[in-house]
Amino acid sequence: MKRRRVGAVMTGDVVRAYGGTSVAEMVRWMAEFGINGVPVVDADDKVIGVVSATDLERARRTGDSSPDRCAQALMSAPARTVRADDSVIRAARLMTSYGIERLPVVDEEARLVGMLTRRDVLRLFARSDDEIRDEVIDEIVVRMMWLGPRSIDVAVHDGVVTLAGCLDSSGQVAVLVRMTRQIDGVTAVVSRLTHRYEGAYGGPGGTAGRGDPLP
Numbered sequence: 001m002k003r004r005r006v007g008a009v010m011t012g013d014v015v016r017a018y019g020g021t022s023v024a025e026m027v028r029w030m031a032e033f034g035i036n037g038v039p040v041v042d043a044d045d046k047v048i049g050v051v052s053a054t055d056l057e058r059a060r061r062t063g064d065s066s067p068d069r070c071a072q073a074l075m076s077a078p079a080r081t082v083r084a085d086d087s088v089i090r091a092a093r094l095m096t097s098y099g100i101e102r103l104p105v106v107d108e109e110a111r112l113v114g115m116l117t118r119r120d121v122l123r124l125f126a127r128s129d130d131e132i133r134d135e136v137i138d139e140i141v142v143r144m145m146w147l148g149p150r151s152i153d154v155a156v157h158d159g160v161v162t163l164a165g166c167l168d169s170s171g172q173v174a175v176l177v178r179m180t181r182q183i184d185g186v187t188a189v190v191s192r193l194t195h196r197y198e199g200a201y202g203g204p205g206g207t208a209g210r211g212d213p214l215p
Helices: 023-033 053-061 088-098 118-125 129-144 170-181
Strands: 037-041 047-052 102-106 112-117 153-157 160-169 188-197
Touching (some): 023 053, 037 112, 047 053, 088 102
């Protein structure tokens, strides 16, 4: 089971500034495109900083926001960045840890390839209950655990997943609950699962069996 990756949800068409881009130009971009931050890149398109609406407001309060001022003088540096193949979970944790609303996305050479915003992250986690249920059944119950699609009763309400049914072993129960918690959009897991045997594998013979289909 794979986590959602930054590259799947980022914005690829990014407004960018260079070190010499003026404050007036960045203010115009933010108003025109409805954004609240602009990554600053060098001549090789490598990210060297970010100018946010907060940076511009701070400069205005201190009297340092002349239209002739440039991005390099106001940007926050070094910029916190993520890679396109990073998990969205990791990006969300970075945003929370550093109190930032956006992260430039870079390639292996630190060149700008996209932008991930808090709105992008929230959109991903605002998944419907039906989407979450389908993923639990298709990706975990069937593909990961080799169980029949009706082996486990899966119910989802407001992101809370309730699992019910009987598996062979306590180990299978633990794995199913753990993997369900890792699905994007899941806020909690309620386990009403039972098992026949203790341990990682089902049955006295040590072979993992399939769950019993529900009536």
